[in-house]
Amino acid sequence: MEVTVGRSYVVTGGGRGIGRAVAERLLGDAGTGGVVAIERDPDALAWVRDHPAGSRVRTVIGDASDEAVAERAADAAQEAGVLTGWVNNAAVFRDASVHSDSTRVLLDLVSANLAPALTGCATAVRRFLAAGTGGAIVNVSSHQARRAVPGCTPYVTAKAAIEGLTRALAVEYGPRGVRVNAVAPGSVRTERYDEFLAGQDAGTAARIEREMSLLHPLGRVARADEVAAAIVHLLSEDAGFINGATVPVDGGRSVLARDPEAHDS
Template sequence: MARSYVVTGGGRGVGRAVVERLLDDGGCVVAFERDPAALDWAGDHPAGARLRAVAGDASREADAERAADAAQEAGPLAGWVNNAAVFRDAAVHTATAREVLDLVALNLDPAMVGCAVAVRRFLAAGTGGAIVNVSSHQARRAVPGCLPYVTAKAAVEGMTRAMAVDYGPRGIRVNAVALGSIATERYADFLDGQGPDAAARIEREMARLHPVGRVGSAAEVAGAIAHLLSADAGFINGATVPVDGGRSVLAHDPEEHGPQA
């Protein structure tokens, strides 16, 4: 029987790419998405019964349990990907601390709930399993004006390490991927709203920020996540893997100069 997986935020962008990759690898996948309209494509997917769509809020345990049930109906639960994210920010000088904390929770709660549900299911089945949390290069190198998102992603990486230590002895691996800029629908919509000249300037800046000279693709992220879920990554636990084209190791310095000829 094929192994099953849950991917939160699985209707669009990176989440959908992960769903497609796991299906291509022969798994059964639950695409778990808050917006039902984002799951319209799943109805006539060539994977047939190996793909299940569940609409719900990844931060609500009852909804996450429904997604886990759907996965286990299809096959033994082997992996859970916490990809769901919300991009809303505020500053502490213009918003209350409570408002900022609520925005932090928008990105931290779904990852915590997903980990909790997955861990409980793995322990009950006695099979072990793998969890991958989607983080960001911003967890370590903050972008100005993004305090709640940066805080949440830093917490996700700390949670990843803590859960890896707590549950590694029980056969459960927990890792994270820290993404750079990725070409998704959201990124394309952002560029479209800028006008041709501004969009070209932004793309040049993105190329400069990523040493590989471009933004990443959702398929490249999906490949890294699929590897971390696989048996080939069986000795990787508690790691945060940069999937950012080198963005996190690049330092633009006033005295920077090119490599010596």
């Protein structure tokens, strides 16, 4: 009797937001043998216990930039099936500027966002090559990689570097069956987004929501599952000839030019 071995995946920052949405979408595929979620905060993984497919989720608690943590996740994924995809989603959000923070602080913040992606890419590529199976990597960038927001210098810099890393690895390892792509979300309604709004008074929260609707031509911020859908597509065989791309998943935010003379139609 032939035994079918399922596909397995690693998702960093898998406890909340986009990372959790990716994990849950992958679990909805009958061909998924297992999903390994890397997460620094154990409490963020409480959803796994009550999830109908929670038995197919393995968790690794730790920093996604730590090579030992990434290796443990890769081991767990290969125990669950054929390691097929790796999603580098983990990120750190902290504002900093060159006029008010030391270069050491700025570099540390750049590294906090770039290092997890680099570590994840390196681990995934090595495992794909060793297994001879090929595979797909998706890095989570941001619209800020190309359209900077004041006060976010380290985050903007790191996300731009992640897009460069995506292109570099795509051309180096594409010939060996490894595809590397990125998605660049706009604003996304995650737990962090909702917590931020909840901390504002009603008038301020309404003003922020209005501004967000104006920034996104679709008139709203994204849901995490909408970003996850794009990521899972890029991991799939249906995206088998997409390599080295950064796909905007931002409702048109990155192509919007706010005209000061414009008026509502």
